[in-house]
Amino acid sequence: MIEAQGLSKTYGNIHALKEVSFEAHPGEILGVLGPNGAGKTTTLRILSTLLPATSGSARVAGFDVARDSIEVRRRIGYLPESNPLPEEMRVIEYLDYRGQLKGLFPRAARRTKIEEILQRCQVVDVRQRILGQLSKGYRQRVGLADALLADPPVVVLDEPTSGLDPHQVRHLRAIVRELREDKTVLLCTHILSEASVLCDRLLVIDRGQIVGSGTMKELAETHSVPSGPDALEEIFIRITKGGEAE
Amino acid sequence: MRPFAVLLRREVHAYAVSPLTYLVLTLFWLMQGFLFFLYVETSRGDYSTIVRATFSSNFFFILITLAPPLLTMRLFAEEKRRGTLEVLLTAPVTNLQVVLSKFFASWILFGGLWLPVALHFLVLSSYGSAPHWGPIGTGILGTLLVGSFYCSIGLFASVISDEQMISAVVSVVLCLSLLFLHFLHFLGPPADIIPYLRHTSIPFHFHDLAKGILDTRALTFFLSGTLFFLFVSWKMLQTRQWRSP
Numbered sequence: 001m002i003e004a005q006g007l008s009k010t011y012g013n014i015h016a017l018k019e020v021s022f023e024a025h026p027g028e029i030l031g032v033l034g035p036n037g038a039g040k041t042t043t044l045r046i047l048s049t050l051l052p053a054t055s056g057s058a059r060v061a062g063f064d065v066a067r068d069s070i071e072v073r074r075r076i077g078y079l080p081e082s083n084p085l086p087e088e089m090r091v092i093e094y095l096d097y098r099g100q101l102k103g104l105f106p107r108a109a110r111r112t113k114i115e116e117i118l119q120r121c122q123v124v125d126v127r128q129r130i131l132g133q134l135s136k137g138y139r140q141r142v143g144l145a146d147a148l149l150a151d152p153p154v155v156v157l158d159e160p161t162s163g164l165d166p167h168q169v170r171h172l173r174a175i176v177r178e179l180r181e182d183k184t185v186l187l188c189t190h191i192l193s194e195a196s197v198l199c200d201r202l203l204v205i206d207r208g209q210i211v212g213s214g215t216m217k218e219l220a221e222t223h224s225v226p227s228g229p230d231a232l233e234e235i236f237i238r239i240t241k242g243g244e245a246e
Numbered sequence: 247m248r249p250f251a252v253l254l255r256r257e258v259h260a261y262a263v264s265p266l267t268y269l270v271l272t273l274f275w276l277m278q279g280f281l282f283f284l285y286v287e288t289s290r291g292d293y294s295t296i297v298r299a300t301f302s303s304n305f306f307f308i309l310i311t312l313a314p315p316l317l318t319m320r321l322f323a324e325e326k327r328r329g330t331l332e333v334l335l336t337a338p339v340t341n342l343q344v345v346l347s348k349f350f351a352s353w354i355l356f357g358g359l360w361l362p363v364a365l366h367f368l369v370l371s372s373y374g375s376a377p378h379w380g381p382i383g384t385g386i387l388g389t390l391l392v393g394s395f396y397c398s399i400g401l402f403a404s405v406i407s408d409e410q411m412i413s414a415v416v417s418v419v420l421c422l423s424l425l426f427l428h429f430l431h432f433l434g435p436p437a438d439i440i441p442y443l444r445h446t447s448i449p450f451h452f453h454d455l456a457k458g459i460l461d462t463r464a465l466t467f468f469l470s471g472t473l474f475f476l477f478v479s480w481k482m483l484q485t486r487q488w489r490s491p
Contacts, residue, residue, distance in 0.1 A: 048336050073338040080336075084329030088263050100252040101337040146333075 001026050001154055001184035002047065006056035009042050009208075016042045018208045019056070024201075026153065029176065029185040031199030033192065035240050039208040040188045041081060044156050047186070048078045061153050074103065077147030081158040081188075083140055087132030091123060091142055094131060095149060102150035113149065121145040122171060137168040144175065155179055156186045161194060173198055196232045206240040249339045250347055257321075257351030267355065270316050274309065274359045281305055282366045293377040296370070300363060301385035301456035307449065310392055311425055315417035317355050318400025321348045322483075323413040345480045349401050356393040360386065381458030388455030391468035392448055396421050398475035405482045424448050 002024040009017040017039045024030040034040045045051040047058055049069040058065045061075040086094065095114045104110040118124045121141045126134060131142065140160065147155055157176065161169045176198055179185050189195055195202060196216055204212035204219075212219055212235065220227055225234045261267045282300070289295035300306065325331035334344065367382050396417075403417035404410075428447035435443065444450045451464040 050332060050335060070338045070340065073336060076336070078333075078336040080329070080332055082329055084333055086260070086330055087328070088260065097252065097256055098337065101249060101339060103248075103338065105248075 002030075002058070002060055002186065004043070004047070004056070004058040007043065007046060007053045007058060008055045009039075009046065009051065010054045015208050017046075017053070020205070020208070020210055021056075022203050022210065022213060024184050024186060026184050027180060027182070028201065029180055029187055029199045031195040031202045032186060032188040032205060033190065033195055033202055033236065034205035036190065038205045038240070040205055041158055042208075043205065044078075044158050044186065044188055048076055048156055049073055074150070075152050075154055077150065077152040077155045079140075079143045079147045079155075079157045079160055081162070083143035085131045085134075085139060085142060087130070089131050090128055091131060091134070092118075092127045094142065095145060098146045099149055104150060113151075117145045117149055120148070121175065136163040137165060140164060140168070140172070144172065148179075152183070154184045154186070156188075158188045159190070160187070161189070161191065169194075192232045192236055202232075204236065204239055211239045249337075250343045253339060253343055253347035254350055257347050258354060261317075261351060261355050264320075266316070266320075270313070271359065274313065275362050277305075277309065278360075278362045278366070282362075286370070291374060293370075294381070297367075297377070297381045297385060298456065300366075301381075301388065302453070307425060310389060311396065311421045312418070313356060313359055314352070314393060314396035314400045314421065315403070315414045317352045318348075318397055318404055318417060319410045319414040320404070321352060321401055322404040323407050323410045326408045327410075341483045342480050345401065345405075345476060345483060349397060349476060349479075352397045352400065353390075353394055356397055357390060360389050360393075363389070378458070381456065384455045384458050384460055387460075388452050388464070388468075391455075391465065391472075392452060395424075395448075395468050395471040395475070398472045398479070399424075402475045402479045402482070405479045405486070 002022075004023070005021050007017055007020040008015070020039070020043060022030075032040050032043060042051065046053050047060055047065060049065050049072050052066055060072045063071040063075070065072050089097070092114070095117070096110065099110040099114060104113055118127055121144050123138060123141050123145055126138050126142075129138075131139070134142065140163070144157075144160065147157070160176070161172055164172060173194070176185060176187065180200075187195070187199060199216075201215055202213065202219060203210060212222070214222065216232065217227075219225075219235050220231050223235050223238055225231050225238070281303070282296075285296045285299040289299065322331065325334065335341070364382075364386060367377060371377050399420045400413070400417040403420065404413040407413040407416060424446070425448050427443050428449045430443050445467075451461075451467045454461045455464055
């Protein structure tokens with residue numbers, strides 16, 4: 001469902017990504033881990049067609065992200081890290097607008113879908129509230145509702161639980177687990193405990209390069225780390241150096 | 247076509263809920279009402295004098311130059327500052343649809359600013375003989391054409407800036423430049439470039455329209471200027487995506 005081949009991205013002399021290749025399949029949650037500035041968000045932005053890669057190629061749901069960007073956008077639900085929302089709109093207005101942009105017609109079908117997604121993301125009680133007045137937790141859930149609105153086969157979530165309280169984190173994780181049933185989920189996070197409980201496979205990026213990939217068990221075996229609650233943290237410390245891309 | 251209509255509705259809605267819109271509308275309508283009263287008083291009801299004053303006075307050119315920067319400064323600058331442009335561009339819409347929807351929304355509002363002018367002449371016609379609608383019609387058409395040119399400049403200024411105020415300043419400077427090119431011949435530039443300076447100034451092309459003459463050179467100038475800045479805005483939006491870290 002997601003195929004990235006030799007993705008590279010440079011900004012002047014800075015190599016944000018160097019020859020990154022990976023695949024993610026339907027029914028799988030692929031965790032993208034890495035220190036701050038490692039290139040995680042750049043990878044997600046290329047896959048979401050927001051950024052063109054300097055070299056390499058990527059396909060999402062069979063479409064090339066550079067050549068068929070509109071087709072890719074139809075098939076991807078993206079929740080960006082800071083989840084910016086238009087402050088002046090109401091929740092219901094915003095989702096209706098986004099539904100129209102994503103081609104959810106006729107109106108009756110869109111309304112039904114919005115009601116379903118409001119329930120699923122637990123934002124029914126704030127449906128008439130203005131987005132600028134929502135708490136961080138609700139804003140994040142509205143962003144997730146938007147990402148899932150058109151029922152895309154690929155969902156890309158960039159730090160979805162940052163700034164949420166434990167109840168909200170638990171609920172959001174439950175939704176992400178449900179997505180595994182029929183979607184490909186790319187979950188970018190630096191919360192290692194989250195990655196270890198949610199993800200089927202992990203991709204560790206450091207300084208723009210993939211420094212580790214596989215299931216939790218495979219990574220532990222490769223790096224000779226005994227299993228336990230701190231195993232992923234130990235693996236992460238061993239294979240990443242931290243710092244920004246060069 | 248459908249995404250464009252959805253985006254256009256969204257942009258018009260954004261104007262409708264912005265306090266700045268109502269502030270600009272109130273100020274412009276009051277100003278136009280006051281000016282119209284002044285023109286009627288001083289012309290003693292002579293239609294041709296009123297029409298000439300309405301579309302050729304210095305006040306007219308000040309209003310038509312200041313309005314578009316105020317209307318367009320937030321279009322892209324605000325979306326970039328908030329980060330909502332990124333979310334917008336993950337939806338299945340093209341950059342061109344985004345640019346055009348913002349442009350047409352600002353142009354619709356610009357047209358709304360000049361609604362009282364048409365109403366003033368309608369009211370005046372009910373009190374006396376019928377006016378010559380030709381110069382009034384071409385004057386309004388010219389106003390809308392200048393507005394489209396200036397709105398496209400404002401849109402361009404908003405694409406290249408992340409701050410509304412910077413966007414407004416860039417837009418005002420560019421719009422004023424097109425206004426004052428007309429007067430540069432007073433500075434004594436080489437004689438052979440004076441015609442070129444004149445032909446790139448707004449008042450030169452607007453002059454005939456205000457007199458009721460529909461000159462294709464004027465139409466071509468305003469429309470090609472609009473298309474040029476829309477094209478550059480579209481390309482700048484694309485290159486911004488390539489450059490953003």
